[in-house]
Structures are given as structure tokens and as C-alpha cells.
Amino acid sequence: MAFDYDLFVIGGGSGGVRAARVAASETGAKVALAEESRYGGTCVIRGCVPKKMMVFASSYPAAMEEAQAYGWDVTTGPLDWPKFQQKMAGELDRLEGVYRSILSKAGVETFDQRATIADPHTVKLADGTTKTAKHILIATGGRPTRPDLPNAHLGIVSDDIFHLETLPKKILIVGGGYIACEFACILNGLGVDVTIFHRGAQILRGFDDEARGLVADVMRSKGITIHTGASILEMAPAEGHEANILTGSDASMGADAEMQADLADETSPKGAAIGPIWAKAMNGQEGVFDMVFFATGRRPNTDDMGLEEAGVALKRNGAISVDDYSQTGVPSIYAIGDVTGRVELTPVAIREGMKFVETVFKGNPTPVDHELIPSAVFTQPELGTIGMTEQEAIERDAGPVEIYATSFRPMKQAFADGTDRVLMKLVVDKESRTVLGCHIVAPDAGEMIQLAGIAVKMGATKEQFDATCAVHPTMAEELVTMRHPVRTA
Incomplete structure (x- = not known):
């Protein structure tokens, strides 16, 4: 049977765009993509990127107060919210343009409208037209929900x-x-x-x-x-x-x-x-x-898409059920990203898209690795984490664990008479000495955990952490200078 496309992607977020671009540019596949809203998806348009811009904006009052403690003559006025918002909107427009350009340069045909599943090889667009594809990839993400509550x-x-x-x-x-x-x-x-x-x-x-x-x-x-x-x-x-x-x-x-x-x-x-x-x-x-x-949770965007009618199984929360290769129970239909409810992080969706292309279009079946994924919570201070929590390590029933932890006022805070403390913590298997988890609460913890995550992902031991020379004076040097456990469980 001749198809209109080798691949039709539904969803123009980070995962869908990456899969479409790589399939088209690196394998020569004929690819189309449909997006009913803005290109870039949750992360770029209404998630990670604008949120991080707001994190930056919100950090300046504390920074200026701290600057005064260091001798600078600065004052804080009220935030010009409309000015900031206009600047943020312009940056999001620019990034959406980048996503569109990436797809265009890769030769991906795009449709700016909603798409649903008509059958295992057919996509129906909002204007009533249909397109056929050998493979269909669902990357429609998720959306925030409100509680079931009057008003x-x-x-x-x-x-x-x-x-x-x-x-x-x-x-x-x-x-x-x-x-x-x-x-x-x-x-x-x-x-x-x-x-x-x-x-x-x-x-x-x-x-x-x-x-x-x-x-x-x-x-x-x-x-x-x-x-x-x-x-x-x-x-x-x-x-x-x-x-x-x-x-x-x-x-x-x-x-x-x-x-x-x-x-x-x-x-x-x-x-x-x-x-x-x-x-x-x-x-x-x-x-x-x-x-x-x-901020009471999110739900996968699978409503009224024709998925179950086509034979695609959904979980109770509406997430698409897939195997380790992101394939649904319908061989021609795959799904990646938040719509699967696996690990709802942008870099994970991108990796799932890459593994999908590797499996389906490069002939190299490659499962998605969801183990030891570093992540950060952009509170103030930030929380960076990878691997097991202390409680998880204790409950795994695989031998005792040692906890190495220290909490202190960092130099920058102490000089400014600040009270905020930071935390550096390692969860270690007592017998193998493998670092099972690393948890950091500190300014820029997201940056730190990205690097510490490499060592944890490689299976580094506590002694290998200890053998690494400290960078002084830094907060993160504590990760390689904690010699004695604070407790064993």
C-alpha cells in the first residue's frame, strides 16, 4: 500500500518536533506534522521556558538586597510587569519561529490544525482532509487540570x-x-x-x-x-x-x-x-x-482523538499505554512524551523521540532508558536530584545504606547576614559503595545536579567521589569532602 507519508507526527512540542526533524533529515523519510496550537509545546510556550524567565525576574529583589549588604548603593522599585511580559512574549515568538524553521529546513510538511486518528494508518485534519502514513507518532503532551469542585x-x-x-x-x-x-x-x-x-x-x-x-x-x-x-x-x-x-x-x-x-x-x-x-x-x-x-495535576491530551476506536489502549488517567520502544498495541502507532504519562520532562520526551527514530527508521531497536534521570525544581533555592531518596534506598530491601549530608550557610549568604541554608546529600549503598542518590538544595542546584548526575549515572562509588579534588571555595565541594556518614540505615 502506498502512503502519503512515512511518518505523521501529531503534536509540535519538543518531542514531536525532534522526532519529525531527525526522521526527515537523517533518514530521508517523508514526514508531516500537525499542531493545533503553537509550535514548541508546553515547555517553550507555557512551561519551562517562560517559567524560568519568571524565576530570573523574581530573583532580582533578593539579589539587590544582598548587593546592599556587599556595599552597593542600589534600590528596588516595583516590577514593570507589562514590560517584562511583553519582552517574554517576544522571546517565545522568536523560539516558536526557530521550531518552525527547524521543521521547514528538514523538509517536514506542517499543518497548523488539530489532527485525530481515523484508523491505524490515517490521520484526519480539522478541515476534513485525511492523510495516510506508514507510521503515526502521538506527541500531544498534557494540560493542567482543575479539581472537581464547584466554582x-x-x-x-x-x-x-x-x-x-x-x-x-x-x-x-x-x-x-x-x-x-x-x-x-x-x-x-x-x-x-x-x-x-x-x-x-x-x-x-x-x-x-x-x-x-x-x-x-x-x-x-x-x-x-x-x-x-x-x-x-x-x-x-x-x-x-x-x-x-x-x-x-x-x-x-x-x-x-x-x-x-x-x-x-x-x-x-x-x-x-x-x-x-x-x-x-x-x-x-x-x-x-x-x-x-x-496546581493540582496534569492530564494527557488524548480526549476525542479516536485512539481507542483505532485500538490504542489508554490508562485510567487517559495516558497512552506503550512498551519500552514507545509502541502502542497498534503496531503502526507510537507515542512519546507527557501523553504517555511515563516521565513528564522535556528532555525525556526528546530522548524518547530520538529512540523512536532509531528504532523505526534506522533499524536499530533501542528501548528508552528511564533510569537515573536528573531533575531540578526551580524553587528559591533550587532543588536538584538524581536517583533514590533516603527513604527509597532504605525500603529497597537490598542491604544497609549510609547517608552523607551537610547543611550550612554558604559564604555568599553568610557575608550578607542571610539565613538561608543549603543541603548537600549523598545516599550510598554500604556494601557496594555505589552512590544511589544525590540531592542538593542550593542556588543553582539545577546546574550542579546536571554534572553530579553524570557520575551517578555511571555508577560512581563514594570513594570515587572522594578521590575527586574539591574546587574551593564552592558549595558543591562538599559533595567530595564528606568523609563520615551522618547515619546508617
């Missing part, structure tokens, strides 16, 4: 935060994962009064307990109110709730008449409330905020 439409999600016309004065963030914590730190740095409602006992579930505990402590020290065990119970426009204040020992918050006036003329992003919102948690905490931000 949840009054709140915003992460996609909306980049398009706010005005920053809120007081915000409630619902959730305690990395997205919630990152934006809590960002908004706090930009001068917003931030409160977190999190249903768990501690923020950043899944990360090392000692590391996430330190991040929580520093967040609180910077003025972020964190209420744990506080699942949101109800929310509504604040009218009639003006007398309610945030209860508990951490903070108080009531309706702000000036804030109401400021918001009266605002255009609400994607249905969010115009004006103050009252919210209450199951533990009794309640308050009035001028914005509620849901």
Missing part, C-alpha cells in the same frame, strides 16, 4: 499565569508539587502575598524528605504561608465572605477594598474570577484572595 472555573491554572494583565496582590495556590512550589517562590519574589493549601503532610511529595523539608523552611522564611493537610473544600466569589479571615497561626488575610477596585476593570484569564475569591480548606482554614491558582 473551580473561578481559578487559574499554570497556562494562564503568563497572560495575566496585572499581578495579583494576594494569591492562593492549591497544591504542593513542583509547579505549585515554583510559582509560589516566583510570585513571592515578584511581591505577591502567597498562601499554599496542600492536602499532604509536606510539600514536594516524591522528593527526598530532608531536601523538601529544607525547601519548605526557606519558603516560609521568605514569607510564603504553607498550610499542609489543607485540601480545598469550597470556593466562591468573596461577596458575603468579607468578614472571613485566614485562620491559624501563620497568617491573617481579609478582603481588601483597594484590591477589589483594582480588579474591577481587569479582564479575567480564561474564566478566572473578576474580583476577590473566598476559599476554605477541609481543615478549617479559610481566606479571601484576589486570585486562586490551581
Whole structure:
């Protein structure tokens, strides 16, 4: 059977674009790609890239305060949010143009419209036309979700935060994962009064307990109110709730008449409330905020795509079920990236796209390696991690582990009379001496864990860490100078 294309990719994010480009440029395959929104996907348009720009912007007040301690005569004025937002939008436009150019130069034909699956070899475009392909690759990513809660439409999600016309004065963030914590730190740095409602006992579930505990402590020290065990119970426009204040020992918050006036003329992003919102948690905490931000999870973009009708199996959360080679139960259909619900990180999606091309178009079946992936949480300070947490290492039932850890005020902070502490931690198998995990809480921890991750991925031992000469004076030198375990388990 003759097909229109060797490969049709649905989704123009980082993984889909990489797979399309490499298949076309390196194997000569005839490739097409359809994207219903903007090229670059979540990471470039409404995720990693604009978020990191906001991280940078939010770090300057603290940097200028620190500069004063070092003798510089500097003052901090209010952030010109519209100016920053315009600059950020321009940079995202530039990056989207780069993605389009990459595909064009590789000879990939693109369709700026939604595409769905008609059958195992046929894609249907929104304009009604159909295209056939020997192989179809689904790379449609995911989207943020709101909880099943009355009036949840009054709140915003992460996609909306980049398009706010005005920053809120007081915000409630619902959730305690990395997205919630990152934006809590960002908004706090930009001068917003931030409160977190999190249903768990501690923020950043899944990360090392000692590391996430330190991040929580520093967040609180910077003025972020964190209420744990506080699942949101109800929310509504604040009218009639003006007398309610945030209860508990951490903070108080009531309706702000000036804030109401400021918001009266605002255009609400994607249905969010115009004006103050009252919210209450199951533990009794309640308050009035001028914005509620849901960071309560994400869902794969598989709705109404015709996948199940074509025989593609979906998991309970809507993620596409694939094997180690990213192949679905339908031999001609593959899926990569967040839509599979495996490891939801941009570099992972890109690698999955590369392995797909290697397997399908280069004749070299190559499974995707999801072991020992370094990652970072861009809180302030950052959290960098790779490998097992201390608890995971203990529970693996494979012999005792040794914990090497140190927490201290770094030189830069100490000179400026700052109180923030950093953490350097290694989890080591006592018998083999292999470093099972590395966890860093510090400024630029993301940069550090990228390099430390190489050693952990290679299976380095504690003695090989120790044999590496320290770079002095640095924070990271502690990773190679900790000689005695703080505990054994």
C-alpha cells in the first residue's frame, strides 16, 4: 500500500518536533506534522521556558538586597510587569519561529490544525482532509487540570499565569508539587502575598524528605504561608465572605477594598474570577484572595482523538499505554512524551523521540532508558536530584545504606547576614559503595545536579567521589569532602 507519508507526527512540542526533524533529515523519510496550537509545546510556550524567565525576574529583589549588604548603593522599585511580559512574549515568538524553521529546513510538511486518528494508518485534519502514513507518532503532551469542585472555573491554572494583565496582590495556590512550589517562590519574589493549601503532610511529595523539608523552611522564611493537610473544600466569589479571615497561626488575610477596585476593570484569564475569591480548606482554614491558582495535576491530551476506536489502549488517567520502544498495541502507532504519562520532562520526551527514530527508521531497536534521570525544581533555592531518596534506598530491601549530608550557610549568604541554608546529600549503598542518590538544595542546584548526575549515572562509588579534588571555595565541594556518614540505615 502506498502512503502519503512515512511518518505523521501529531503534536509540535519538543518531542514531536525532534522526532519529525531527525526522521526527515537523517533518514530521508517523508514526514508531516500537525499542531493545533503553537509550535514548541508546553515547555517553550507555557512551561519551562517562560517559567524560568519568571524565576530570573523574581530573583532580582533578593539579589539587590544582598548587593546592599556587599556595599552597593542600589534600590528596588516595583516590577514593570507589562514590560517584562511583553519582552517574554517576544522571546517565545522568536523560539516558536526557530521550531518552525527547524521543521521547514528538514523538509517536514506542517499543518497548523488539530489532527485525530481515523484508523491505524490515517490521520484526519480539522478541515476534513485525511492523510495516510506508514507510521503515526502521538506527541500531544498534557494540560493542567482543575479539581472537581464547584466554582473551580473561578481559578487559574499554570497556562494562564503568563497572560495575566496585572499581578495579583494576594494569591492562593492549591497544591504542593513542583509547579505549585515554583510559582509560589516566583510570585513571592515578584511581591505577591502567597498562601499554599496542600492536602499532604509536606510539600514536594516524591522528593527526598530532608531536601523538601529544607525547601519548605526557606519558603516560609521568605514569607510564603504553607498550610499542609489543607485540601480545598469550597470556593466562591468573596461577596458575603468579607468578614472571613485566614485562620491559624501563620497568617491573617481579609478582603481588601483597594484590591477589589483594582480588579474591577481587569479582564479575567480564561474564566478566572473578576474580583476577590473566598476559599476554605477541609481543615478549617479559610481566606479571601484576589486570585486562586490551581496546581493540582496534569492530564494527557488524548480526549476525542479516536485512539481507542483505532485500538490504542489508554490508562485510567487517559495516558497512552506503550512498551519500552514507545509502541502502542497498534503496531503502526507510537507515542512519546507527557501523553504517555511515563516521565513528564522535556528532555525525556526528546530522548524518547530520538529512540523512536532509531528504532523505526534506522533499524536499530533501542528501548528508552528511564533510569537515573536528573531533575531540578526551580524553587528559591533550587532543588536538584538524581536517583533514590533516603527513604527509597532504605525500603529497597537490598542491604544497609549510609547517608552523607551537610547543611550550612554558604559564604555568599553568610557575608550578607542571610539565613538561608543549603543541603548537600549523598545516599550510598554500604556494601557496594555505589552512590544511589544525590540531592542538593542550593542556588543553582539545577546546574550542579546536571554534572553530579553524570557520575551517578555511571555508577560512581563514594570513594570515587572522594578521590575527586574539591574546587574551593564552592558549595558543591562538599559533595567530595564528606568523609563520615551522618547515619546508617
